[in-house]
Amino acid sequence: MEEAAFSLQPFFLWMQEHPFSQVMLDNTWAQPIVQVMHLVALSVFAGAVLIVDLRLLGVGVVKTPLAKVADEAMPWMVWAIVALAITGTPSLMSLAMKQYFSPFFWWKMELLVLGLIFTFTIRRRITHTDESKLGPVWPKVAGMFSIAVWTGVAIPARLIGLFS
């Protein structure tokens, strides 16, 4: 294979060969424990995202002001992201070379970056704009886009483990 000008492969190799990865691989319970915690964190994250997205789409808790729904979901979403990162890192490190060569991993990571940027910029601005100024269309577009992007993160995430 021709050598790319910039490659993350050395970094993934470093993660794979890190002593921590060996600890993860040597302990039978390590992988299942981080997997199950990742999944619980994912559920909280999905709930905190969806309660706002459904509100944006006009089919959720519509009696509560949009900014209130978003503000109250925010801490759950942020802590869930922290928990997802903490529980995702051991999996990433100990299976680094598998991840590196999985197209699903890169598909997941690219959409994850897109989802995070969108959520903390455009979506955050929309949820904190006076609803009468937003009109009927943009909140729905934002809600649909959010659901689509995060579904697009979850699907390849599940597939990484199935195809290796």
Place this chain on the structure above:
Amino acid sequence: MLRALFEMVEAYPSSVAIRESLNAYPILLTSHVIGMCVFAGLVMMMDFRLAGFGNKSTSITDVQGRLFPWQMVGLAVSIVTGVLLVYGQPMRFYPNFYFWTKNLLIALAGLNIWYFHTKTYQTVEQWNHDPRPPFAARLAGVVSIVLWSAIIIIGRMIAYPGLVPQWWLDLGLDA
């Protein structure tokens, strides 16, 4: 008897078709996770309100009523894909400790829902807007959070059929 049922289903041509399809398992499993996200995620948002942990600007009846249809969508996807996953590989699930434990926990979660709706929820108008609902409601919320988290954890553990108590393996169900 239960074993005979699982073995009978395993022999069905439709079960064989799911089992031997390259795409069925990834599609069903991924859809099961998506269904879980919608169902468990929105159930937990409702539970946080009941337990007094969050979403306090929204009334209890609003959190319950407005999220309910979407919880049911998630539940329907989870049930259909879950049943098909078992239908396609009955004898993989029959000897699985976590599969039976998960079903037991789902039954317990059902009991919690039944008790909450027939007893506690009857007086909701008196505490609909309380940021900290009465003890019985907070308890129902916490029990629900614990049970559904446990169901997710145990559900994921189905993939590790060997990491179970020795007495379970000694039953020899996979023989």
